[in-house]
Amino acid sequence: MCSGNSCQYxxxxxxxxxxxxxxxxxxxxxxxxxxxxxxxGMYVVGDRINIxxxxxxxxxxxxxxxxxxxxxxxSINYVYNNTNDGILISNNVESTFNEITSNYIYSNGDIGxxxxxxAETVGYQNVSNNWIYNNGDFGIYCFHSGxxxxxxxxxIDNSQDASGNDSGxxxxxxxxxxxxxxxxxxxxxxxxxxxxxxxxxxxxxxxTNNYCYNNVRSGVYSNGIGTIISENHFEDNGRYGIxxxxxxxxxxxxxxxxNFLGPFLDSGTGTKLPTIxxxxxxxxxxxxxxxxxxxxxxxxxxxxxxxxxxxxxxxVAISVDIEAxxxxxxxxxxxxDILFNWCASNxxxxxxxxxxxxxxxxxxxxxxxxxxxxxxxANINTILPNDSFMAELRYAPANGDDCETDCAVRSxxxxxx
Numbered sequence: 221m222c223s224g225n226s227c228q229y230x231x232x233x234x235x236x237x238x239x240x241x242x243x244x245x246x247x248x249x250x251x252x253x254x255x256x257x258x259x260x261g262m263y264v265v266g267d268r269i270n271i272x273x274x275x276x277x278x279x280x281x282x283x284x285x286x287x288x289x290x291x292x293x294x295s296i297n298y299v300y301n302n303t304n305d306g307i308l309i310s311n312n313v314e315s316t317f318n319e320i321t322s323n324y325i326y327s328n329g330d331i332g333x334x335x336x337x338x339a340e341t342v343g344y345q346n347v348s349n350n351w352i353y354n355n356g357d358f359g360i361y362c363f364h365s366g367x368x369x370x371x372x373x374x375x376i377d378n379s380q381d382a383s384g385n386d387s388g389x390x391x392x393x394x395x396x397x398x399x400x401x402x403x404x405x406x407x408x409x410x411x412x413x414x415x416x417x418x419x420x421x422x423x424x425x426x427x428t429n430n431y432c433y434n435n436v437r438s439g440v441y442s443n444g445i446g447t448i449i450s451e452n453h454f455e456d457n458g459r460y461g462i463x464x465x466x467x468x469x470x471x472x473x474x475x476x477x478x479n480f481l482g483p484f485l486d487s488g489t490g491t492k493l494p495t496i497x498x499x500x501x502x503x504x505x506x507x508x509x510x511x512x513x514x515x516x517x518x519x520x521x522x523x524x525x526x527x528x529x530x531x532x533x534x535x536v537a538i539s540v541d542i543e544a545x546x547x548x549x550x551x552x553x554x555x556x557d558i559l560f561n562w563c564a565s566n567x568x569x570x571x572x573x574x575x576x577x578x579x580x581x582x583x584x585x586x587x588x589x590x591x592x593x594x595x596x597x598a599n600i601n602t603i604l605p606n607d608s609f610m611a612e613l614r615y616a617p618a619n620g621d622d623c624e625t626d627c628a629v630r631s632x633x634x635x636x637x
Contacts, residue, residue: 238263239279245289249274260285261302267291277301282308283328290316299325305334306355309345320347329356332378335365343367343394350374356381359388359404359412366395375404377411379436387417388435391444395423405433415457418442418466427452438463439479442488446470454479462637464488471637473533483536484637493538496531496634500524500542500613512545513628516556516615523614524629530562530607537600538635541593542613544627549587553580555622557614558594562607569608574599578619592627609634 237258240249245266254261254276261276264286271294276283283299286292288311299306306325309318325332332352335345343366351374352359359375362368370389379386388404391397404415415432418425422444430452432439439454441463448470454461455477461484462471468490476483502514503525514524546554558579563571576596583592594613603609611632615625 237280239276242266242269245269248272255279260304260308261299263287264292265289269293272296274298279303282306283325284308285310286318287311290318292318294318294320295322297323299323300327302328304329305331306352307332308334308336310334310336317344318346320345321349323350325350325352325355327354329381331355331357331361332359332375334358334361335368336361336363337365343397345369346371348372351376353377354380358386358390360390362389362391362394362397364393365391366397368394368397370397370399371401373402375402375412375415377406377408379412380410385413387414387441388412389416390419391417391422391425392419393421395425397422397425399425399427399430401429403431403433404435404439405431406435411436413437414439414441414463416440418444418447420444420466422447424448426450431455432457432461434458438485442466442469444469450474453477454483456480460485464491468492474535474637476535476637484538486538493635493637494533496528496632496636498526498528498632500526500629500631513630515547515628516544516613517547517626518615518624522625523612525610525612526632528609528611528632528634530603530605530609530634532605534603534605534636536637537603538597538637540596540600540611541633541635542611542629543591543593543631543633544613544629546586546590546592546627547588548623548626550623551585552621552623553582553584554586554592554625554627555580555616555619556594556625556627557616558596559612559614560596560600560610562603562609564604564607569610572602572607578616578622580622603634 239254239257239261242264248270258280260282261279262284268291278301282305283302285308306328332355345368348371353376355378359378375388415435424446426448434456438460439457443465457479461476461479470492516522558576560574561570618624
C-alpha cells in the first residue's frame, strides 16, 4: 500500500518525474497528496490497482494515467488543475474492466476522463457517479472502448479551451455502450458543443434517461448506427434536443422543452420513430372501394378520410404520411389536395387545420400498381396528446408536371417523437 504520502515537486522530464509510479499489481494507492510533478501525478502499469481518496493536482501532464493495464478501481479522488487529462486509460487490449467512480475531476487542461485504446475490441469500462466539470476539452471521451457503461455522471461546463468544439460525452469507434442517467449542461455562454455525441463507427449504443440542458448545440447528436435514444429530457439547448445524421437510429419517449431550433432534426437514414398507423375509409357517396384501398380518381367530389386519437405518449409530430397505390404511370409526381383538422376535448373540430392544396407526392417515376406516398411536415407542431385528428386526401387535377389524382388511398402514418 502507498498511503498518506505527499508526493510533490518531482520536476524531471523523464518517467522519474511522476509523483507516484506503480509498476506492480494488486496494490492500493490511498490518501496521498500528489501535486506539482513534472510529468503525470500517477503513472500505473500493473493490474488491479485500487486508487482511492487521493488529491492529484497541478501536475505537468495527466493527473492519473493507467497505461497497458486494467481492472483498476479509481474512486473518490480529487483530480484537478493538471496540464493534460484528468484521468487517462490508454493503450492496448489490457486496458479494460476499469471502475472509475465517484471522483471529482475538474479544471484540467484537456479531457476530464479519457478512455483511449489502440484495439477496437477493448472496453468494458464503468464510468459512474463522477463530477466532471470545467475541463478544457471533452468531459468523457471514449475511443475504442466498446461495451462501456457511462452512468450517473454530472458533466458540466467542459470544452473550456479556445476551440470550444468538444462535447460533454463523446464516443468514437465504441460499440454497444450504455449512456444512462447523466446530467450534461452548460452554465456559461461557451462550453460543451453537444451534451452527448455519438460519432461515426459506433454501433448499437443506448442513450437513456439523461438530462441534457443548455448545451451550445444539441442535447444529443448521433452519427452512429442503430443508436437507441429514449426516455431523455432535452431543455434549452442551442440547436435541437436531438440531432441525427446516422443510420437506423431509434428515437422514442423523450421529452423536450424550449430548444432553440426545435426538438428534433433528422438528417439520417432509416430513422425509427414511434408511428400511428390507421386505414382510410370511404365517406358515404364520396368514394368507392378497391381491393387496394379507397379510389380517388377523377371526380371533383372524390376523397378518402380517416380519423385517429393521438396517444398519451405523443410529444411532437415529425411528419404525416399518406400511402396509396397508383392507378397510372407517371415520371414526375401525383398531385392531390390534403386536409387535416384536429382539436382537443371541448374545442371545435376544426380548431386547428392544415390545407395542402396541389401537394406533390414524394414518390416519383412510378407505374400503375406501385405504392406511392405524400408527406406533410409543415404546420403540424400543434398536434397534442389526446387530440382528435382527421385527414382527407381529395382529388386534384394535373398541375404542372404532376398528373391528376388517380390512386387507391390506403393508410395514414403519423411519425412522432
